[in-house]
Amino acid sequence: MSDLVELYQELVLDHNNRPRNKRAMEDASSTADGYNPLCGDQVSVFLKVEDGVIADVSFQGVGCAISQSSASMMTQNVKGKTVEEAEALFEVFHGMVTRDPGAEVDSESLGELEALAGVCAFPNRIKCASLAWHTMAASLNGKQQEQVTTE
Amino acid sequence: MxxxxxxxxxxxxxxxxxxxxxxxxxxxxxDSAATSQKPQVVIDALAAYYSGINANVHRGVHTLSQEATEAYEGARAKVRAFINAAEDAEIVFTRGTTEGINLVAHSLGTQRVVEGSEVIISNMEHHSNVVPWQILCEERGARLRVVPINDDGELLMDEYEAMLGPKTALVSIVHMSNALGTINSAKDIVALAHAHGVPVLLDGAQAIPHLPVDVGELDCDFYAFSGHKLFGPTGIGVLYGKREWLEQMPPYQGGGDMIKSVTFERTIYNDLPYKFEAGTPHIAGVVGLGAAIDYVNGIxxxxxxxxxxxxxxxxxxxxxxxxxxxxxxxxxxxxxxxxxxxxxxxxxxxxxxxxxxxxxxxxxxxxxxxxxxxxxxxxxxxxxxxxxxxxxxxxxxxxxxxxxxxxxx
CATH class of the missing domain: 3.90.1150.10 (Aspartate Aminotransferase, domain 1)
Known part of the structure; x- marks a missing residue:
């Protein structure tokens, strides 16, 4: 049960119930679609990059609480960051969800994203948590309109 | 009593x-609709096969090969009796339901599905009974038609009947839905198609462990199912086909066991069902499936x-x-x-x-x-x-x- 409480933290459920930045963006500079064929999670990420800085970011999609809350938190946490900073944060986040349970996390870099640290105890949910991030990274790398899968 | x-x-x-x-x-x-668990007798049958009689089938004069062949063909007879097919030759062993459907799509499909013709499936099909037909229809310039369902998840039989016609090449419909549990009126589906001279394949993957299946009574032309949903091993399945169809259908795969004689000029194909069983089959799986059928019959x-x-x-x-x-x-x-x-x-x-x-x-x-x-x-x-x-x-x-x-x- 403690693993469950760890997984579905209040903040995670809050982002699931009231997702932030969940909207289409007409004037996005790049977008990408992500899909997890295993469970059908879908997420589209819209980015507006100006002078190397993520001026705006939003998402749309359907999926489980982990995928939707992760997408919501991702948008809040990369907004205003440079492309390089966002990519670096993705690496830290990815390291957190794929670490061995019990291993240390880089709390300072992660901030509230640490709410998803419990995912590492559920190996078949890691893809749910990382889908929006993979999609965001694909969009940053100009893989416009390309479908990302986490398989 | x-x-x-x-x-x-x-x-x-x-x-x-x-x-x-x-x-x-x-x-x-x-989660038995995904795969069923295995009784000890099936697990034991696999071990007994490998530890006691393992050999290749249909060749070799030595004792082990003969025993393995007897076990393999004995299981075929059990399958025949289990679904009440007319003869053992109508039982083709496959890797599973999916392969059975693909076999029919490739073999009978390429004969019957021509440009402008139609294949009928339903809205509740598993992808394995959608995609093979989609590929075939694309290749042949044919049309895939889908029988709709109501909000309870039942086939709209009137709509199905109206779809049948001179263009219909084949009907392939699930006997029992894996996602909804719906049991379709298989006998009516078959009879309506037969009234137009159209053969019917029934996807029996889910039905086989839950309903007594009698292919004679259903009068279906093909019935495909998997061993692993029937308390048997993974990797083994059955395609039942009426002799009249299987005889006129070209082979699905070429290789050993499916031939009578081979020269570089010409190959004479083997008799049924071996024409459709190229290569060394999953002998242990067949033996395990036989044990599973014995077990189910016992229950x-x-x-x-x-x-x-x-x-x-x-x-x-x-x-x-x-x-x-x-x-x-x-x-x-x-x-x-x-x-x-x-x-x-x-x-x-x-x-x-x-x-x-x-x-x-x-x-x-x-x-x-x-x-x-x-x-x-x-x-x-x-x-x-x-x-x-x-x-x-x-x-x-x-x-x-x-x-x-x-x-x-």
Missing amino acids: TPQPFDVEAVRRDFPILSREVAGKPLVYL GLERAAAYEHELLEYGTEQLQAIGGLRLIGTARHKASVLSFVLDGIHPHDIGTILDTQGIAIRTGHHCTQPLMQRFQIPATARASLAFYNTKSEIDALVEGIHKTFEVFS
Whole structure:
């Protein structure tokens, strides 16, 4: 049960119930679609990059609480960051969800994203948590309109 | 004489995996529609085959080869009797239902499906009974037609009847839906198609462990199923085909065992069913499937089906009593499947939370994405039953669902 409480933290459920930045963006500079064929999670990420800085970011999609809350938190946490900073944060986040349970996390870099640290105890949910991030990274790398899968 | 009550506890002792724990709790296995668990007799049959008689079949004069051939062909006879086919030659061993459907699509399909013709499937098909036909229709310039369903998940038979006509090359429809549990009126589906001279393939993957299947009575032209859903091993399946079709169909794969003689100029194909069994078959799997059929016959499929139906009714009542739960698939004729969605909670989250309670269910689209689109849902949570399940396991499921609501509250 403690693993469950760890997984579905209040903040995670809050982002699931009231997702932030969940909207289409007409004037996005790049977008990408992500899909997890295993469970059908879908997420589209819209980015507006100006002078190397993520001026705006939003998402749309359907999926489980982990995928939707992760997408919501991702948008809040990369907004205003440079492309390089966002990519670096993705690496830290990815390291957190794929670490061995019990291993240390880089709390300072992660901030509230640490709410998803419990995912590492559920190996078949890691893809749910990382889908929006993979999609965001694909969009940053100009893989416009390309479908990302986490398989 | 009153029939013996179904002794589920005795049945459960036949399945060693049912006594294991998951997450520190007794395993509650409610995913038999994905694959069934295996009784000890099937596990033993595999070990006995490999430790006692392993050899290649249909060649070699030595004792082991003869014994292996007898075991292999003996299992074919068991399959024939189990589904009441007219002769052993109509039983083709495959890797599973999927391969059986692909065999028909490639072999009969390339003969019958021509430009402008039509193949009929339904809205509740598994991807394995959609994609092979889609590929074939694209290749041949044919049209794939889909019989719609109602909100309970029942086929609209009038619409099906209206689709049949001179253009129809083939009908391929599921006998029992894996995602909804609906049991289709297979006999009517076949009779209506036959009135137009159209052959029918029935996808029996889900039906075979839950209903007595009599291909003679159904009069279907093909019936495909998998061993692993019938308490047998993975990797083995059966395609039943009427002799008249199998004889005129070209081979599906070329290789050893499917030939009588080969020269570089010409190959003479083997007799049925070997024409469709190229290469060394999954001999152990066939032997295991034979053991599974013996086991099911010992239990009695009709008795087991009656018990399962009782469980299904109990489960339906219990789930329907939960506020915020909606059953997907409420056909009048259904078996074994309780597919549901919960308000505001994605099925994938339900699956994870139940797993921490030791309860195994399937969550997702169940390889029926067009069906999910029909119900405008991304996925369902599906509990599926077999005759080794109990009412107390359904109670555990109900408790797990309440727990899921709690976590999300």
